[in-house]
């Protein structure tokens with residue numbers, strides 16, 4: 416079976432979500448270190464322009480965004496389940512909140528509270544990605560607003576953990592991984608941001624339980640070797656094109672897929688799969704040959720190209 420190749424970097428909260436999911440499932444995987452800022456030539460050769468982390472490669476199939484990656488891991492390795500029966504909807508809805516509301520508040524709080532934890536090149540790269548001026552004082556001024564919002568959201572978590580060891584019950588689910596990644600970022604980034612967790616001992620104890628699960632069995636792989644694996648493989652392909660799709664697209668159409676929030680770089684290719692959950696496109700690059708790149712529908716805009 417083709418290996419799981421994860422493109423990530425150490426301090427990425429979204430990557431931590433996938434690393435924890437790999438730990439829950441006790442999987443072996445290859446760790447492909449990606450740069451934290453642009454340029455990212457090997458990653459972009461693979462994805463066709465999508466710059467965000469994490470990305471999962473399996474042979475010549477490329478899964479972008481934690482939502483798509485976790486769905487694929489669950490489909491390939493069912494047990495232990497990240498989405499147990501009866502908890503699927505709750506876990507996915509919580510993941511959706513974590514990736515938007517929680518992630519945004521944590522990110523803003525961290526860069527405004529401890530800007531010195533990141534090099535200036537990082538701030539410049541992210542300002543360009545968000546298409547905003549580089550202004551550390553503005554980030555500093557807004558931090559207290561995000562601190563207040565986070566204090567409230569951490570209370571939600573403490574309440575969920577009042578009678579259970581994990582957010583949805585006795586064992587960890589996708590909701591735990593998806594929320595933990597952002598709490599872990601708070602703890603990891605700086606002592607001043609970690610201190611926000613101190614008033615919530617139940618949340619800290621839950622974090623310790625998740626940290627103890629680990630990240631599965633990771634072995635490093637150079638990005639050039641990962642691209643060679645794509646070149647030697649054939650994509651498993653898309654999931655078929657639902658003819659009733661609301662985009663009015665047919666298989667074989669030339670399309671562009673773009674994140675609808677930030678890092679809005681378009682990936683252009685030929686429509687290979689489309690349903691309510693996922694959109695897949697086929698493309699080629701000299702370094703990888705033909706690949707199929709998969710995105711979740713939620714959070715991505717699609718247009719004819």
Ligand SMILES: N[C@@H](CCC(=O)N[C@@H](CS)C(=O)NCC(=O)O)C(=O)O
Nearest residue numbers: 427428429451466467468469480481
């Ligand atoms: N919705 C995406 C968000 C991913 C994301 O924002 N990742 C951050 C790193 S934690 C990122 O890629 N930042 C820009 C970069 O690394 O170039 C997901 O769930 O994977």
